[in-house]
Amino acid sequence: MDAKNIAARRRKANPFTGRMALLSVAIPAAAAVVVWLAFLFLRDVAGGFPPLVQAIAAVAAGIGGFFAAYLALHWLVDGYPDWVKERVQPFVFVGPAVALLAWLLFIPTLRTLYISFLNARGTEFVGLANYVTVFTERTLLLAMRNNVYWVVIGTFASVAFGLLIAILADRSRFETLAKSAIFMPMAISSVAAGVIWRFIYYYTPEERQIGLLNAVVQAFGGEPQAWTSLVQPGNNFLLIVIMVWTQTGFAMVLLSAAIKGVPEDLLEAARMDGATEVRSFFSIIIPYIRKTIVAVTTTIIVFSLKIFDIVMVMTGGQYGTEVIATQFYKQLFTYNNPGVGSTIAIVLLIIVVPVIVYNLRTFQQEGGFR
Template sequence: MAGQIFSAILVIIVGVGGCVAYFWGANKTLDLVFPSRGVSGGTAVDNLRRQAMIRPWLFIGPAMIILIVYLIYPVVQTLYLSFHDRAGESFVGLGNYAWAFGDREFRNSILNNLLWLLVVPAACTFLGLIIAVLTDRIWWGTIAKSLIFLPLAISFVGASVIWKFIYEFRGADQVQIGLLNAVVRFFGGDPQVWISLPFWNNFFLMAILIWIQTGFAMVILSAALRGIPDETIEAAVIDGASPFQIFWKIMVPQIWGTIAVVWTTITILVLKVFDIVLTMTNGQWNSQVLANLMFDWMFRGGGDFGRGATIAIIIMLAVLPIMVWNIRQANKETGGH
């Protein structure tokens, strides 16, 4: 453990120090190559102009290189592999895509993803909005928000391990250490292997992501609610509007853009959900989702690069329109800046 902590600290120091050294060195080198001091007026002006043209590229250059190497190139390579066979050598055209939409497990994964899309974004956004409104009305609201936001700091795998203890099942004649089964046993019911129940196990897995992402929705929506002018609320109160009417007819319409951004952001996350399913069920008992299926085809059973890449491209195509719309909506919210 001590060695891992030391390695993490060392990486942070080297990474931050390297960034500082690069930007300082790049600026220093640029000033030496195109000096603006100690030269005649015309040359100084020309050098300042050259510095202004080059300096932005020095700053964004590393980010662009990383973007090309770790994002653009993998997308191109994945698209290439999706038109090739298992080994990524022989061209098969649209054969992998025909296989995907004709495969029962792939169709089941799509249905599960659609189920996640219907439930998780709606539940997170609704709960986040309700909590944001309620916590603004109580004196310990800040503490409540902190506790609700806390799961967001936990990795998906870590959160899944926590919820495994909640769903844990022991034999009917044993003491139930799982919280859910302990409650069921207390009320006289029979303990269940909850994550193995087809169809319903999807909802038990969704509960983990809802638990994590509700805090995100709450924080964003709480900030949006604070931006509503007090005069609007006061005018509604004077006109005799009830708290319920103020909430649905005054507050919600004014933050609708933010609600949409939160909704679509969580939707993108749901389309890529992987860690929770892998940790909890590994796709068993009809809980498979597209990202987990892609992982299985790409890295298990000998690996099928063509089919794995095909599923990856389908996920990307599903995410891309939502992401573009989300960015445009966010730009509208910020006035295009």
């Protein structure tokens, strides 16, 4: 008996009744109505309550509502015939997450794309005028140039230092201590890292310098500098140092794990053939961990394209340090120009998406998912 006949018999033995169809519509609709009523309550009624009560009510409504909706859907699907349950049940688990992603990511992306074709007030369709502005206005071109610095120099330095430290630390007796110290900056936020380095680069016109870098320069007889403002365009590279400081630990941890996966037999055979450590590194280790290097590199590229916190804390985008994200923020919230701001966001999305797609394809080729 072929598969089609078996499936037909299963459907005939366990039919999908009209009651099940009615419940399939009624229960999700009821869950949506309950969620909407909870939203209206939190918006219109709970607004007069103390902030703590509002927060507790929002958490209870959000978590409790989604949990109750999931239980209702699970109960509904559990009563389906087996041949229906096999097809529908995966969507019960994946569906809410997909719906949430659509609500929080996909729909806002479409709305942002629509706004990018409108003028500053959002009242008139201007076509591609905002895109022309993004690629011709001097400040925006400067921001793109600076982002290229962050992507190329920041990514290369982070991966290179991470790889170098991973190799050296694996051969040290103090491996755990060294890796902990290098990874520690990764544990703090970019804002905190910016505050720390702001004190390092700090400059005062007075004779006594409280910034660490200027204090060292002055101690050796040099002239203190306003590193993040007057030293242009070198101030961009001084900001990139902060990203390298935070991302080197991330690269080191992943690359170190990959290096430990290199078969010792290959390295021993290379040594017996007379290969030096440097030759073994470039001819065996690098090719073996190539996919990990690519994954780390693409991840840091995405991070550097979205860089915002460090620049805002250190310079606020002044002194020629603008990047795409700071310009998006200023156009939208400072200049009240949602058209250009949305256009910058779409341009950034277009740049980031190919990198993410490449990363996912690489992950799929390694068997990460089907």
